[in-house]
Amino acid sequence: MSKVPEMLTSRAVPGVGPGKDAHRRHLGALLRHVHLRGPASRTELADRMGLNRSTIMALTAELTSAGLVREELPDQTGRAGRPSLVVRPESDRVFVLAFDVAVDRLVAARVGLGGTILDRREAVRPRAGADLDSVVEVLAGLGRRVAGTAGPGSVCVGVGASYCGMIRPGDGMVRFGPDMGWVDQAFGAELGRRLGLGLPVPVGNEGHLGALAEYERGAGVGFPNLIYLHGDVGVGGGIIVGGKLLNGDGGYGCELGHMLVNPYNGRPCGCGSRGCLEAEVGERALLDAARRPADLTGRDAVRAVVDAADRGDPLARAALDHIGDWLGIGVANLINLFNPGLVVFGGMLRDVYRGSATQVRTRLTANVLAVSRERVLLRTSALGDDATLIGAAELAFAPLLADPTGEHSGGRHPAEAGTAR
Amino acid sequence: MSKVPEMLTSRAVPGVGPGKDAHRRHLGALLRHVHLRGPASRTELADRMGLNRSTIMALTAELTSAGLVREELPDQTGRAGRPSLVVRPESDRVFVLAFDVAVDRLVAARVGLGGTILDRREAVRPRAGADLDSVVEVLAGLGRRVAGTAGPGSVCVGVGASYCGMIRPGDGMVRFGPDMGWVDQAFGAELGRRLGLGLPVPVGNEGHLGALAEYERGAGVGFPNLIYLHGDVGVGGGIIVGGKLLNGDGGYGCELGHMLVNPYNGRPCGCGSRGCLEAEVGERALLDAARRPADLTGRDAVRAVVDAADRGDPLARAALDHIGDWLGIGVANLINLFNPGLVVFGGMLRDVYRGSATQVRTRLTANVLAVSRERVLLRTSALGDDATLIGAAELAFAPLLADPTGEHSGGRHPAEAGTAR
Numbered sequence: 001m002s003k004v005p006e007m008l009t010s011r012a013v014p015g016v017g018p019g020k021d022a023h024r025r026h027l028g029a030l031l032r033h034v035h036l037r038g039p040a041s042r043t044e045l046a047d048r049m050g051l052n053r054s055t056i057m058a059l060t061a062e063l064t065s066a067g068l069v070r071e072e073l074p075d076q077t078g079r080a081g082r083p084s085l086v087v088r089p090e091s092d093r094v095f096v097l098a099f100d101v102a103v104d105r106l107v108a109a110r111v112g113l114g115g116t117i118l119d120r121r122e123a124v125r126p127r128a129g130a131d132l133d134s135v136v137e138v139l140a141g142l143g144r145r146v147a148g149t150a151g152p153g154s155v156c157v158g159v160g161a162s163y164c165g166m167i168r169p170g171d172g173m174v175r176f177g178p179d180m181g182w183v184d185q186a187f188g189a190e191l192g193r194r195l196g197l198g199l200p201v202p203v204g205n206e207g208h209l210g211a212l213a214e215y216e217r218g219a220g221v222g223f224p225n226l227i228y229l230h231g232d233v234g235v236g237g238g239i240i241v242g243g244k245l246l247n248g249d250g251g252y253g254c255e256l257g258h259m260l261v262n263p264y265n266g267r268p269c270g271c272g273s274r275g276c277l278e279a280e281v282g283e284r285a286l287l288d289a290a291r292r293p294a295d296l297t298g299r300d301a302v303r304a305v306v307d308a309a310d311r312g313d314p315l316a317r318a319a320l321d322h323i324g325d326w327l328g329i330g331v332a333n334l335i336n337l338f339n340p341g342l343v344v345f346g347g348m349l350r351d352v353y354r355g356s357a358t359q360v361r362t363r364l365t366a367n368v369l370a371v372s373r374e375r376v377l378l379r380t381s382a383l384g385d386d387a388t389l390i391g392a393a394e395l396a397f398a399p400l401l402a403d404p405t406g407e408h409s410g411g412r413h414p415a416e417a418g419t420a421r
Numbered sequence: 422m423s424k425v426p427e428m429l430t431s432r433a434v435p436g437v438g439p440g441k442d443a444h445r446r447h448l449g450a451l452l453r454h455v456h457l458r459g460p461a462s463r464t465e466l467a468d469r470m471g472l473n474r475s476t477i478m479a480l481t482a483e484l485t486s487a488g489l490v491r492e493e494l495p496d497q498t499g500r501a502g503r504p505s506l507v508v509r510p511e512s513d514r515v516f517v518l519a520f521d522v523a524v525d526r527l528v529a530a531r532v533g534l535g536g537t538i539l540d541r542r543e544a545v546r547p548r549a550g551a552d553l554d555s556v557v558e559v560l561a562g563l564g565r566r567v568a569g570t571a572g573p574g575s576v577c578v579g580v581g582a583s584y585c586g587m588i589r590p591g592d593g594m595v596r597f598g599p600d601m602g603w604v605d606q607a608f609g610a611e612l613g614r615r616l617g618l619g620l621p622v623p624v625g626n627e628g629h630l631g632a633l634a635e636y637e638r639g640a641g642v643g644f645p646n647l648i649y650l651h652g653d654v655g656v657g658g659g660i661i662v663g664g665k666l667l668n669g670d671g672g673y674g675c676e677l678g679h680m681l682v683n684p685y686n687g688r689p690c691g692c693g694s695r696g697c698l699e700a701e702v703g704e705r706a707l708l709d710a711a712r713r714p715a716d717l718t719g720r721d722a723v724r725a726v727v728d729a730a731d732r733g734d735p736l737a738r739a740a741l742d743h744i745g746d747w748l749g750i751g752v753a754n755l756i757n758l759f760n761p762g763l764v765v766f767g768g769m770l771r772d773v774y775r776g777s778a779t780q781v782r783t784r785l786t787a788n789v790l791a792v793s794r795e796r797v798l799l800r801t802s803a804l805g806d807d808a809t810l811i812g813a814a815e816l817a818f819a820p821l822l823a824d825p826t827g828e829h830s831g832g833r834h835p836a837e838a839g840t841a842r
Contacts, residue, residue: 166792175792225670239758241662248760249646252793255757260750260788264685273788329681336676337660337758339669367681367694371587371596372673 026051027404030059031068031089035114035401036217039088041074060087066405067155068094068113089114093154096396097143099161099191100389101125101135102206102347103179103233104298108142109386110150111393113157113400115217117386119146132185140194159195160396161203162210162388163187164232169251172203178270179233202395206230207254208245209391210346210381211238216394218382223342227334228381229256230388231348233297234270235278239338257282261329280326283348289319302348306355324356328363331378335364339372346381347388353380447472448825451480452489452510456535456822457638460509462495481508487826488576489515489534510535514575517817518564520582520612521810522546522556523627523768524600524654525719529563530807531571532814534578534821536638538807540567553606561615580622581817583630583809584608585653590672593624599691600654623816627651628675629666630812631767631802632659637815640803644763648755649802650677651809652769654718655691656699660759678703682750701747704769710740720769727776745777749784752799756785760793767802768809774801 029049034040040048046056063069071085091112100107102125109120121142126134139161147156165177172188192201204212211228214220220228224243230236235257239246246253257278258271266275267285279285283302288294290305308316331343345353353360357378364373381387450470455461463481467474484490492506512533521528523546530541542563547555560582568577586598593609613622625633632649635641641649645664651657656678660667667674678699679692687696688706700706704723709715711726729737752764766774774781778799785794802808 166790176790225674241667242665244663246662246759248793249762249796250760250792252790253758253760255760255790255793258757258788258790259754260682262684263682263750271790329684333680333754334758336679337674337755338667339671339674339676341670367679369587369597369673369676369679369692371671372669372676375670 024403024406026055027059027062028401030056030087031063031404032401034069034087034089035397038114039074039086041084041086043084045087063087063404068400068404091116092118092151094157094400095150095154096158096160096393097147097156097195097197098389098393098396099139099143099159099201100206100392101139101161101163101187102388103164106135106138106142107389108139108146109389109393110146111390111396113397115390115393117389119149120386120389121145130180132182132187132190135180136187136190136194139191143195156197156199157400158396158398159192159197159199159201160392160394160398161188161191161201162206162392162395163203164206164234164236166252166255167203167205169247172201174203175252202398204391204395205236205238205254206232206388206391207236207256208238208247209395210236210383210387211240211254211344211391212245212394213383213387213391214344214346214381215240215243217390218387219344219379220342223340225338225340226342226344227256227331227338227340228344228346228387229331229349230346231282231350231352232388233283233348235282235349239334239340241338256330256334259330259333261326261333277326277330281323281330281349281352285326286319286323286352289322290316291319299348299351303351306351309355320352320355321359323352324359325363327352327356328360329367331360332364332367335368335372335376340376342377342379344379344381346383347385350380350384353378445824445827447476448480448483449822451477451508452484452825453822455490455508455510456818459535460495460507462505462507464505466508484508484825489821489825512537513539513572515578515821516571516575517579517581517814518568518577518616518618519810519814519817520560520564520580520622521627521813522560522582522584522608523809524585527556527559527563528810529560529567530810530814531567532811532817534818536811536814538810540570541807541810542566551601553603553608553611556601557608557611557615560612564616577618577620578821579817579819580613580616580618580620581813581815581819582609582612582622582624583627583813583816584624585627585655585657587673587676588624588626590668593622595624596673623819625812625816626657626659626675627653627809627812628657628677629659629668630816631804631808632661632675632765632812633666633815634804634808634812635765635767635802636661636664638804638811639808640765640800641763644761646759646761647763647765648677648752648759648761649765649767649808650752650770651767652703652771652773653809654704654769656703656770660755660761662759677751677755680751680754682747682754698747698751702744702751702770702773706747707740707744707773710743711737712740720772723769724772727772730776741773741776742780744773745780746784748773748777749781750788752781753784753788756789756793756797761797763798763800765800765802767804768806771801771805774799 042056046053074086091114094113095110098109098111106123110118112118166175174182174185174187188201188203207230210230220226226240228238237256239254258276262275267279269276269279305316309320463477467477495507512535515534516531519530519532527544531539533539587596595603595606595608609622609624628651631651641647647661649659658677660675679697683696688700690697690700726737730741
């Protein structure tokens with residue numbers, strides 16, 4: 001069996017490590033490939049990774065013995081001849097726990113390697129003002145329940161969480177969570193402690209993680225420059241620039257919901273300012289414009305307005321036209337700044353965009369420079385309500401994918417990690 | 422003399438070429454270092470590049486024999502002992518021609534390796550409506566004059582141009598030049614033809630090039646996430662994200678001047694819309710707010726308003742407060758989106774910011790999320806009126822720096838290129 005050649009002179013070239021590094025990168029790339037793109041034959045993998053088949057065979061054997069993939073006969077192909085074995089991620093056996101703290105709900109899921117949601121539980125979010133302890137307690141309970149339905153021999157290789165606020169990279173500190181009024185709350189550390197799995201809990205902003213999820217396995221595959229707008233009562237987002245998330249200096253970039261679009265008589269915003277995009281197109285703005293009762297909230301209420309407009313209700317129609325105009329201004333500004341190939345509307349904004357696409361496009365025609373308007377596409381999220389949850393799962397899988405059989409990945413090797421029960 | 426080791430197994434690792442590539446990268450890195458950071462001793466270069474001194478000596482010898490650097494005794498250091506030789510770029514001998522097409526002027530310069538402007542000529546811009554031919558003719562004339570003052574034996578290794586419009590990467594096509602009403606004009610190709618040097622003329626947007634210049638050798642050195650706002654009658658910009666210019670999908674990103682900030686009663690903008698940042702803070706907006714005559718234009722007129730405000734003129738003060746508020750809104754939105762470490766005000770906006778810093782900062786306090794406000798710095802351009810010109814020179818030097826002694830660089834080896842006279 002051939003081996004991946006060692007890099008004999010690697011130290012002479014900055015950025016290239018010794019042979020072990022190259023081998024680890026190849027293992028990670030193969031595992032990442034089947035994780036993101038699904039089962040593939042050795043021939044396909046060799047083609048896509050630019051490696052020869054004997055190298056692929058050696059890598060596959062190593063991942064198989066680590067319990068991360070298996071090789072099996074493909075589904076019926078209809079072609080004659082002996083079918084080539086396909087490499088398939090061990091989706092039922094290898095999983096992560098993913099958490100999603102949205103403004104209106106708490107979610108936990110067991111997500112298998114390959115991105116399949118194996119089990120998912122949801123709770124209504126404790127009301128505004130709830131402290132760290134009470135939120136973490138509910139999440140840990142949900143987490144234990146989804147982990148508890150895992151089959152014997154399955155292993156938890158990571159944990160990740162999405163949070164609707166500004167998150168410090170590295171330690172999962174919530175720097176600012178406007179919905180709860182949280183400032184500098186050690187959310188990631190506390191959730192990790194409460195889960196008691198001995199695994200770190202990386203945390204990401206919901207808009208960032210939604211963008212990454214759509215880029216890696218949703219509507220944005222193949223679009224290295226994309227803007228993801230996420231509606232979750234308010235409005236957040238994530239922006240992919242040249243295939244990478246725009247983090248900014250401290251990890252707090254992409255706060256497109258706080259773009260000031262209405263400097264005169266703007267609606268008050270949760271950030272303390274007025275006239276932010278989030279204040280003008282968020283859930284409350286739409287429901288108020290449609291003259292719904294002040295105590296009515298939630299995604300069902302938003303969908304009801306969009307459905308009413310579809311049926312010709314003039315009040316709902318006018319509300320969506322109004323909101324769509326502000327949304328169009330925000331999107332036009334973003335297109336002028338980022339010249340993206342794609343704009344994705346996610347979360348609650350899927351429905352809002354569905355109900356106001358004409359108004360949004362009218363604004364783009366008026367305000368986007370022609371050369372940036374030439375090729376940009378507008379789509380709704382392919383991952384739907386689970387985009388942020390899937391993004392959290394990807395955060396959890398990242399250490400395993402970086403070093404599938406190693407000890408330095410920050411994750412746990414399946415053979416070493418306990419089952420999460 | 423030791424050699425850079427060859428990469429024996431380079432083909433096995435994607436992204437790593439054969440030994441020649443590594444050698445070329447090292448040559449380029451050394452030349453780039455002295456080009457951007459100035460003369461340096463072999464010891465310093467070895468430290469900064471992570472290579473041993475014998476490798477540095479070999480690289481330096483090769484660059485010296487190519488006529489790109491020379492080694493000489495350092496300036497008086499005050500230290501005892503035998504001084505170490507310093508490697509110095511051949512600034513007087515090796516030059517590029519750089520052009521700057523601003524809204525209000527045309528500039529050509531001879532810029533030496535190391536970034537020194539050796540000669541510089543300026544002409545008043547032909548008035549709006551001028552066609553490609555007349556603009557290129559003036560530029561080529563200026564170019565010939567600055568090239569003509571080069572000493573015997575000096576060589577032109579490249580040409581580059583900055584243009585105040587949207588430029589297609591690759592061929593220097595002006596897709597949209599609002600000031601002249603240009604659409605799809607082959608500016609780069611035509612200037613190259615008219616110069617007759619047999620060198621291509623890469624072209625960049627003025628805001629993009631100003632940003633790159635400030636990042637590489639100006640106020641932004643060490644700030645991999647920075648926003649550069651460029652005032653040139655209107656407002657453009659360039660945004661550096663993770664050390665790279667934000668180009669977007671087609672190269673048309675960073676159009677921050679067309680961020681819609683005033684959706685009600687906005688001033689008309691050259692793009693055909695109303696209420697863009699450029700319309701609210703551009704030269705005309707300031708002069709109108711200060712009730713200057715409608716036929717008064719230019720940077721001197723802008724400076725006169727700022728100076729008048731400094732002296733306590735209430736009309737000028739009110740005008741700058743008004744403009745500063747809009748500028749602050751634009752900058753606040755950009756900081757929320759990009760979480761940069763630095764914002765740089767360049768071109769005419771240096772003066773506007775100088776005269777309205779209080780108003781700008783008041784807006785940042787009101788509209789930037791606290792965690793993104795924590796560390797961001799605001800500065801004026803270090804390269805002043807020449808930021809875009811220096812950016813154009815860097816564009817011209819790029820092929821030489823990528824492959825200092827090669828044939829595949831797209832530039833010309835000094836020994837092969839004719840003198841530009």
